[in-house]
Amino acid sequence: MTLLPTRALGSVCAALAALLILFAPQARAQGARELIEESLRRHELPAYVYQEQTLILSGAPGQLNVLTLRYYAQRDTRGAKRLAVINTPEELRGMAVLVTNDAASGVRKGPAPSSPVFGSNLTVADFEGVRPGDFTYELDEAQDLDRVSHHVVKALPKDEAVERATGYGERRIFLRKDNLFMSRMDFLDRQGRSLRRQTFRDPRPDESGAWRASMIQVEDLRADRRTLLKVERRVHSADYVPDAVFGDLPVATR
Secondary structure, X not given: OOOXXXXXXXXXXXXXXXXXXXXXHHHHHHHHHHHHHHHHHHOOOOOEEEXXXXXXXXXXXXXXXXXXXXXXXXXXXXXXXXXXXXXXXXXXXXXXXXXXXXXXXXXXXXOOOOOEOOOOOOEHHHHHOOOHHHEEEEEEEEEEEOOEEEEEEEEEEOOHHHHHHHOOOEEEEEEEOOOOOEEEEEEEOOOOOEEEEEEEEEEEEOOOOOEEEEEEEEEEOOOOEEEEEEEEEEEOOHHHOOHHHHOOOOHHHO
């Protein structure tokens, strides 16, 4: 075995260190994106989703508004559709939010992603879910939430158009290390100030083993307003999500 001279060995080590410094950010970014994509794969919603929901809006102390909703989601080779319709109160019955994405053309129809859903802290972007192609990802220091270790991934808008559409400069996504379930998402402005927090509570596995949150809390950290979305009933069946439901809406609410 030939031993390298000390000087040569030092040069090799320095070169390796330089390569590690050069490629470490790229490796971290690739690892962060893989975590997000694997989380979405493991906990992807089925092709057909029907939910009965309660939406609780809190503002000033003692001020609560409660809405009940029906939620429908459909995904197939034609694209994806998501619809939320108010059941109660009676004076708002039939008001709806509909978002469609056409697979062939790539055309998206619906309210702007930053629009609030029924006056709550939920936005249409929340309604649509995570869209990995709109962001670049970086891995941050791991953190514990409720004594459970989490990966922390920073999601940065890929361009100004995405930042304007979503209204945020950065998101911090907390993924459980044991199963990559998304427990929390923090929303920050360009200066790194916290604006909003979304927490996915009381998760339970469904028939496929994927975890689903039973409650989602959204906090406006500037105005001290909160929204709690409770899933009262969940069914994954095409029988509950017919095509007709997406077209049978009052014209004024589409």
